[in-house]
Amino acid sequence: MLIDCDVEGPNSHIFFKEPMVKFKDVSIPAPKFDLEKCTLCGKCAEFCQYNAIAITGEKLLFFEELCHGCGGCKILCPDDAITEADHQIGIIEKGGKKDLMLYHGLLNIGEPFGVPIIRELKQFADESKTTIFDSPPGTACPAVEAMRDSDFCILVTEPTPFGLHDLMLTVDVARELGTPFGVVVNRDGIGDDRVERYCTGEKIPLLAKIPNDIQIAKLYSRGMPIVEGLPEYKAVFSGLYDKIREMV
Numbered sequence: 001m002l003i004d005c006d007v008e009g010p011n012s013h014i015f016f017k018e019p020m021v022k023f024k025d026v027s028i029p030a031p032k033f034d035l036e037k038c039t040l041c042g043k044c045a046e047f048c049q050y051n052a053i054a055i056t057g058e059k060l061l062f063f064e065e066l067c068h069g070c071g072g073c074k075i076l077c078p079d080d081a082i083t084e085a086d087h088q089i090g091i092i093e094k095g096g097k098k099d100l101m102l103y104h105g106l107l108n109i110g111e112p113f114g115v116p117i118i119r120e121l122k123q124f125a126d127e128s129k130t131t132i133f134d135s136p137p138g139t140a141c142p143a144v145e146a147m148r149d150s151d152f153c154i155l156v157t158e159p160t161p162f163g164l165h166d167l168m169l170t171v172d173v174a175r176e177l178g179t180p181f182g183v184v185v186n187r188d189g190i191g192d193d194r195v196e197r198y199c200t201g202e203k204i205p206l207l208a209k210i211p212n213d214i215q216i217a218k219l220y221s222r223g224m225p226i227v228e229g230l231p232e233y234k235a236v237f238s239g240l241y242d243k244i245r246e247m248v
Helices: 043-047 072-076 115-122 141-147 161-177 194-201 214-221 231-247
Strands: 002-004 021-033 053-056 059-062 082-097 100-107 132-134 153-157 181-188 206-211
Touching: 002 115, 021 059, 021 115, 043 053, 043 072, 072 082, 082 115, 100 115, 115 141, 132 141, 141 161, 153 161, 161 181, 161 194, 181 194, 181 231, 194 206, 206 231
Parallel strands: 002 100, 002 132, 153 181, 181 206
Antiparallel strands: 021 082, 053 059, 082 100
16 A cells, blocks of 8 residues: 655656545634634633734734644633634545555645645555555655654665755654664765765665666656566565565
8 A cells, every 4th residue: 555645746646547536625623713702812822833813902813824723722712712613624535556555645725734634644554554655755744744653764865965964854853753764875876975874873774775777767757667667676676675574
């Protein structure tokens, strides 16, 4: 099973001929304010860490696009002036093929917070099957949520100063989460050996190196998996899988 958690720009589906179809809506609870009950005490605005609520003079302002749907304002309101209604932030689509099911999420344009969609996506993981979560890049909340509670994390980097910088940040996140991890070097040959030296010094398993091969880029642009267009890479990925199975 493959679950693409990059809800701002999912692209795993390009490797499948089968179309994706809408599976479900994803919503978060958004506060609704009863201004007849509200005394403008400001407790909700003080609590909100995302500045979605503000009290200005004799007015309450609510910026729905900043709300993360945590529900804290409703709990804290002493006047029972806040109720909640669903606010749709995106959808989940389903596709893939019989022997490899694919789910991905799509965050609505203008919505700032994709973590609830990622949480919904992860509910479809089948414990009886090998499930791959395709994480969004970086170390922000969406990437952390995708990594959380996984059995193993593959950190993909490039042998450049920029790649090493981001790798070091992601290693810190994986260690904080307590998730076992290893490194795959992509586009090997374009930079230097600092990534490898870092992994050696930090005792991080270097799982595989994928060369900077223009044929891989051409296959990717056509939506064809590497192992179909270049069968010689099958050994690289089967070896990667075997190494991970030995470590978890």
